[in-house]
Amino acid sequence: MSEELKAELLDVALEAARRAGALLRDGRPADLAVAATKSSPIDVVTEMDIAAEKLITDILAERRPADGLLGEEGADSPGTSGVRWVIDPLDGTVNYLYGLPGWGVSIAAEFGGETVVGVVAAPMRGETYHAVLGGGAWSGPARLACRAAAPLDQALVATGFAYVQTRRAHQAEVAARIIPLVRDVRRAGSAALDLCDVAAGRLDGYWERGLNPWDLAAGDLIAREAGALTGGRPGRPASGELVLAASPAVFASLQPLLEEAGAWHD
Template sequence: MPDGVTPGGPRPLELLALALALAQEAGDLLLRGRAGTVAAESTKSSPTDVVTALDRASEELVGRRLREARPGDGLLGEEGADDVGTSGVRWIVDPLDGTVNFLYSLPNWAVSIAAEIDGTVVAGVVHAPAMGVTYTAALGEGSARNGAALAGSTVTDLSRALVATGFGYTVERRASQVTVLTRVLPRVRDIRRMGAASLDLGAAAAGLVDAYYERGLHPWDHAAGGLIATEAGLRVGGLHGRPVSNDLTIAAPPGLFDALHDLLAADPPADSD
């Protein structure tokens, strides 16, 4: 039995089915909202870190459905939900990952929902309805893109790796990330920036890019996508053997991970974000 799964408790596939249904319902809500006029309602960490009424409506919908289906579960959401719960199951939700893309009618946005049991993520969905793409994973069951099983890239040479990354919202963080990028770009095949961490992790799981790294991610950014990448055979971790954290997230094939890690770990920049 995989770690994090309690005998007699909910099965990962059971939680995955619920996560998928919720992500699809929230995605439909967002698609309908996107058909109208969408404006930034407020900002969070900086003027570029925007939130819309639809971000909040999506999280409220997911929270309400979870309370109906599993009233004892906890919920951590990007837009403020933070309930520990009593069941040992907690849901980690990004109700709209890629809000800036969404505002500009770019298709790279998603609803990301993960379920963890006693701190271990056991199910994850990244649903991108405008792209027609849904990534899914359950602990020990593999991961899939639109139902097709995933296996990440097998590239082992950093110079041949197409690497995805993202940038933070504050001026200080962006400046430090550009400094790192100038060190990485000459050493890899090329860089891609798509604007939604959950979809970057899904793309790495599908082998659409060879690897991904980013600093500044929160649990709702990486919980579902990290499981999807891991179940596709990628190594997902942080700096110096530590788990994924706000400091750094790396997802890469096992044969590429160390080279990318060492490049990123060299003289890491400091910032206040």
């Protein structure tokens, strides 16, 4: 892939994320309500999720009509260009529903099955994170870098919980095994922002089971380009089975503990 094409994809992703973020920030109705549910009655979709995905897909259709699409709210087309966009128009929907600031817009571009561009806009933080494969990770003009090496007992890590009750129960058991071994555990409610916080050095690590491609595609690239390691079970890539992103030293310590705790199964 040429540098010119990477730059074009980044420009498109930044524009789409900026406009969708502004729509979500400025257009949130005071009486926002649940429009639909997904995996369980507490796994919700709002009208603004749907509106933001439509805005993004309209931009992509105008600027990159031959590209494929995979979006959380239903966009799915193969395209003919070899580029596929993986979109989460509102990551952290429950936070957004409750008026909490921990939500973002996640847009990634893949080429040949590999993520080459990732953008995560966090409008309530006033920050947009981005990365191009091989080009580092950035927040505006500032280059991001994961935290320096720290022993596990001094690591601040984050996790997330599914909206399916049986899975949540096991995830709580895993977290209970990890909490005594680390500085503390955070649960913020947005996988995309957790991955960017690893990239920005605000967290030493993050793990979660049950993510979808749109939850992690952009944030995974941003974390890796900031020097973090990402993966799943030992020897496997990050996937719905398990996602782990951390500074190298914390990754090396935390991955076998998650394996032993069974973080990769329900």
